[in-house]
Amino acid sequence: MENLEIPLSDEEFVAIKQRVYKIAGISLSDAKRTLVISRLTKVVRGLGLRSFSDYVDFLDRGADADQVQTFVNALTTNLTRFYREEHHFAHLVDYVGTLIENPPRRGAGGKPRLRIWSAGCSTGQEPYTIALALIDAYPQLKRWDFRILATDIDTNVLKTASAGIYKKTDLAGLSAQRMAFFENAGPDTVAIPRAIRELIAFKPLNLITEWPFKGPFDVIFCRNVVIYFDRPTQEKLFERMASVLSPSGFLYIGHSENLNSVNSRFDRVGKTIYRPKTAMGRSAA
Known part of the structure; x- marks a missing residue:
């Protein structure tokens, strides 16, 4: 009963x-x-x-x-996977390549600075994919002041994310080259390498409350998060994100989301990829 x-x-x-x-x-x-x-x-x-x-x-x-x-x-609803919406990571790698050629700012010890925010990171696949994709493309980032902030309102999923342990079935669909990034953790599990985990800070954050940071972030991932918010809340959230994103940075949103009718601070430059208007004036796509 x-x-x-x-x-x-x-x-x-x-x-x-x-x-x-x-x-x-x-x-x-x-x-x-x-x-x-x-x-x-x-x-x-x-x-x-x-x-x-x-x-x-x-x-x-x-x-x-x-x-x-x-x-x-x-x-809360948590649905994610490694390399989800792969075009975002291809675009990210290209963008960071331009920053490596001409670092926009310096951080700790005078090292080139790169900051990325994964908002609504769920069980961690998104920020780990960001780190894996970038370190694979640019090993020199290990010598940068490079950090990823990964936040979520759900404290349960953050525990999974922080541990960095996943079922081997979570790697379904990945190429052999990408599967090689992961370490064996048991008969049915894999682990994120420590060097990758150390790039990421997992923190609880309620997006509608005060944010304990001011940026600027070079990149913000906020994918499949605002679909759970009403229009006024979406408008406020993206206005705040515009204020902590670098003028030359990028915002990636979910495949079912659209900023055009929600916020006027961004221009669309690709499929669910946006950039502050001050960076480029008119939209390129």
């Missing part, structure tokens, strides 16, 4: 949607009702509560920061 899902009334569903929107900016559609029930039933029962109404009251009156985080973690 305890394994049965808890019924969710219309009023309770609205209350949950309002709270996750207020906390994380996530806009749940009516189609997500089944997802809410399946993911939160275990949480509600684990707290010894009988209904979603009791859970909403708990969130409002007695939940601590960890319990609020559990609520958010349960309602």
